[in-house]
Amino acid sequence: MEGMRVSCGRRSRPHRMPLRTKAMRTDQGKEGCLGRIKVVVLAPLKAPPPPGLRSPWGAPPNLKQVLQRAAEKAELDVIWVDAEGGNEQMMENELRKAAVDAKLCMAVQVRDDKMGEAAVRSLDRLRMKTKPTKQPSMGDKGQSMKKETSMNFISLGGTAQLSNASTLLAYEVQGNFWTNFMRRFILERKSWAKGRELYSTMLDLYERHNADDLSYLMRLYASECVRWDKEAHLDAGGPAFDTLKCMLTNCRSEVLACMADENCRTAIMKLSDCGIRDQVKSYQIIASYESQLFADFSLCVLQKHNCMGNVASMPESPNVLPLQEYKGERMTHSIAEDILIGWLRKNKEYSWRVFAGQNAAYDRFPCQFQLFYFGKAKGSMWYDPVFRVETLDGKKVWRRRHYRVRRGELPGTFHFSVLDNGVVSKEFWKVVDCAEDMSWCILYYEGVASAAGTSYQGSILGTVDGLAPPPEARGRVERILEQCDIKPWELTTVDNACDLCSNAPLSIEEGGWF
Numbered sequence: 001m002e003g004m005r006v007s008c009g010r011r012s013r014p015h016r017m018p019l020r021t022k023a024m025r026t027d028q029g030k031e032g033c034l035g036r037i038k039v040v041v042l043a044p045l046k047a048p049p050p051p052g053l054r055s056p057w058g059a060p061p062n063l064k065q066v067l068q069r070a071a072e073k074a075e076l077d078v079i080w081v082d083a084e085g086g087n088e089q090m091m092e093n094e095l096r097k098a099a100v101d102a103k104l105c106m107a108v109q110v111r112d113d114k115m116g117e118a119a120v121r122s123l124d125r126l127r128m129k130t131k132p133t134k135q136p137s138m139g140d141k142g143q144s145m146k147k148e149t150s151m152n153f154i155s156l157g158g159t160a161q162l163s164n165a166s167t168l169l170a171y172e173v174q175g176n177f178w179t180n181f182m183r184r185f186i187l188e189r190k191s192w193a194k195g196r197e198l199y200s201t202m203l204d205l206y207e208r209h210n211a212d213d214l215s216y217l218m219r220l221y222a223s224e225c226v227r228w229d230k231e232a233h234l235d236a237g238g239p240a241f242d243t244l245k246c247m248l249t250n251c252r253s254e255v256l257a258c259m260a261d262e263n264c265r266t267a268i269m270k271l272s273d274c275g276i277r278d279q280v281k282s283y284q285i286i287a288s289y290e291s292q293l294f295a296d297f298s299l300c301v302l303q304k305h306n307c308m309g310n311v312a313s314m315p316e317s318p319n320v321l322p323l324q325e326y327k328g329e330r331m332t333h334s335i336a337e338d339i340l341i342g343w344l345r346k347n348k349e350y351s352w353r354v355f356a357g358q359n360a361a362y363d364r365f366p367c368q369f370q371l372f373y374f375g376k377a378k379g380s381m382w383y384d385p386v387f388r389v390e391t392l393d394g395k396k397v398w399r400r401r402h403y404r405v406r407r408g409e410l411p412g413t414f415h416f417s418v419l420d421n422g423v424v425s426k427e428f429w430k431v432v433d434c435a436e437d438m439s440w441c442i443l444y445y446e447g448v449a450s451a452a453g454t455s456y457q458g459s460i461l462g463t464v465d466g467l468a469p470p471p472e473a474r475g476r477v478e479r480i481l482e483q484c485d486i487k488p489w490e491l492t493t494v495d496n497a498c499d500l501c502s503n504a505p506l507s508i509e510e511g512g513w514f
Contacts, residue, residue, distance in 0.1 A: 037222045038077045039104040041067055042095055042119055044084040047109060050157065052209030055488040056356055057474055063109060069487060070211065074219035076104075083110045088118035095122040099151065103226045107155040107162050116159035123153055123165055152225045154199065156206040169225065171195025197234055198224050208280065210360040211490040246307035251300035257293055264293040270392070279361035279454060287365075287399055288391035290421050298422030302451040310453030314428065315446045318485040322412030322430040331411040331431075337381065339434045339441060340372040340405075340414075343464055344514045349506040350386075352441060352462030355469070356491040358484075359458030364492040365389060365399075367501035370462060372405070376511035381405040383416060386504055398505055403427075416445075425449040432459070433480045440469040442477065444484050459484050466496035 045064035054060040064080065071078045079098045083091055095118075099105050105123070110116055152169065155162035164174035170191035198220070205217040223229035247255055258264040267289035271282055286294075301307045326335050342351035350369040357363020367388035374381050383403040390396050403418040408428065416427040427447035434441040440463045448455040461477065463469060469477055478488055508514075 036075055036077045037104065037226050038079060038102065039071065039106065039218065039222065040079045040081060040095070040099045040102045041071075041106055041108060042081045042083050042091075042110060043067060043108040044110065044112075045080060045082045046084060049489070050109070050206075050209040052492070053211060053214075053489055056468060056491055056493050057471075058488070061487070061489050066211070066214070066489070067108060069490075070215040070218055073215040074222065076218055076222055083107070083112065083115045083119070086112075086114075088114050091115060092118040092122045095119060096126060099123075099126055102151055104221060105151060105153045106221070107153075107158050110155065110158040110162055113159055113161070116162045120161055120165045123151075126151060127167075152221070154202055154221070156203065166199060167195075168198050169195030171199060173199065194224065194234060201234070208360070210492065211487075212360045213280065243307050243309070246305055247301050250305045250307070251297070254293075254297045254300040258297040261291070261293050263289055263291050264297065267291075267294050268297075279456060283361050284389075285392065286421055287389045288393070290399070295422040299419075300422075303423050306451055308453065310451055312448050312450045312453050312455045314426070314448045315455050315457045320430055320432060320444045320484050322410060323433055324412075326434060327436055333407050333411050336412045336414070336431045337372075339431050339438075340383075341514050342370075342372065342438060342441070342462075344371065344373060346438075348464070350504075353464070353466035353496060354460050354494050355440075355463045355466055355496070356461045356493045357458055358460075358486050358490055358492070359456060360492060361456070363458050363460060364494065366495035366497075367504060368466075368494055369504055369506060370460075371506065371508060373508050373512045373514045375509070382509065382512065384508065386506060388500060388504075396500070400505060402509075416447075420449075423449050423452050432484060433476070435469070435473060439464055440473060440477070442480050442484075459486055461491065466494065466501075 043063055045062065047063045049061060049063050049066040053066050068078065079102070081091065081095045081098050085091075099122075107116075107119060110119060152167060154166045154168060166173040171194075202217050202221060205213040205220075219229065220234075224234060258268060267285060270285045270289070302310070322336070323331055325331060326339070329335065338345075340351060344351045351372045352370045354363065354368035354370065357368075365387040367386075369386040371384040371386065372381070373384075381404075383405050384400060385403075386398060386400045388396060389399050401418055401420055403416045406415045408414050412431045414429045416425075416429055418425050418427075425447055426449075427445050429443055429445045432442040432444050440461065442459060442461055444457075444459045446455075446457045459481070461469070461481075468474075481488060481491075
């Protein structure tokens with residue numbers, strides 16, 4: 001949503017695209033027709049989910065509901081093994097049966113030591129039965145080194161013993177010293193390094209405790225260990241020679257100016273070191289260190305010359321319909337604009353305040369104020385989101401963006417565009433619903449920053465005061481969210497504390513009106 005999504009890194013990292021796609025794409029020829037990948041999930045299925053995956057109101061989902069949703073969005077089929085109930089022998093037998101031919105297995109929130117021990121025993125027996133996979137380039141010596149990596153396993157949020165049993169590709173968290181030495185330095189160096197990077201990346205994604213990253217975690221797991229998916233994978237890492245040549249040929253002054261400035265240089269270095277090409281981390285860095293020098297660097301390197309060779313397109317699903325009628329009248333562009341302008345026409349300094357949002361990268365900042373208003377030019381309209389950022393060095397600062405808004409073909413739809421830190425983002429917004437008394441509204445958006453190689457989508461639940469909608473409206477809100485393919489527990493509630501949100505810069509541009 002707000003801002004540039006960029007990676008200038010030298011480390012291997014995943015290339016991330018939207019999760020809601022029609023089918024998994026692959027460059028593996030016939031393998032694209034093999035159907036959905038299966039993953040064995042061991043978890044206490046009725047346990048509460050990780051913190052952060054709770055509904056703003058009502059009963060929270062259980063862990064199985066959250067994991068099932070993540071697997072559906074990642075296009076995986078799950079074989080469930082319940083780690084609850086205290087019967088270790090039954091669980092051990094079920095796990096061994098479920099995972100006998102599995103390539104992917106994961107344990108989530110298995111915190112019972114006895115269950116963890118039983119799971120480790122089951123995994124050890126499965127690995128002993130696994131037939132060695134011969135790699136022709138290695139000769140016969142490669143057989144034993146590949147033996148224990150045919151089934152991949154990772155433990156997330158579980159016991160130390162289970163975590164130590166994690167094995168991804170040729171990487172073992174805690175394995176035989178000499179076996180690990182041979183894999184790391186002699187026989188399977190690339191596979192070992194990729195497995196270690198995948199392990200740390202998946203742990204990082206899990207610890208963020210949000211629905212988008214959990215889904216992407218599963219998709220990345222399948223892509224790297226079973227069938228390569230160009231929309232979710234660890235990149236080779238490091239700028240290619242052509243990238244460096246493009247930067248120094250076309251943007252020498254911008255690159256040198258950025259590298260000579262401590263703030264701009266820090267932004268580039270942190271983007272390089274973040275270890276994952278994702279919207280959450282990169283946008284937090286950008287919002288913390290944004291400056292004119294950084295914007296100039298990005299405008300030249302990414303937007304004007306596309307030195308990274310990035311490409312992205314607008315998400316195509318789900319197909320969310322705009323509001324058809326409002327207060328008994330058929331929806332028109334003017335009515336939709338009145339809804340957007342909202343409380344700015346009444347007694348407030350803003351149009352709406354965001355109570356909760358779906359996108360983990362852009363809808364979770366504290367103190368989000370939305371300002372919609374008309375510009376000086378005939379037919380022009382602007383959208384200015386104002387939001388609070390806690391920078392990575394602990395400062396609390398206000399940030400603001402300035403979007404141009406144009407009417408879409410259908411009433412209730414709008415095209416947004418913004419130059420954010422040097423990169424153009426184009427978005428398509430829809431007014432999905434609004435209370436008759438204007439106490440709340442739901443907006444849905446899809447966006448793309450092609451020069452940064454990023455596409456995204458999300459939804460905002462706005463209210464008059466940043467507090468939850470009234471209880472009598474929550475059933476209707478949940479039905480509308482379902483139409484947007486969003487579960488209530490996928491929303492992130494915005495921190496709208498009074499002491500944090502005071503003195504927001506809410507003025508509109510000169511000549512603006514509403």
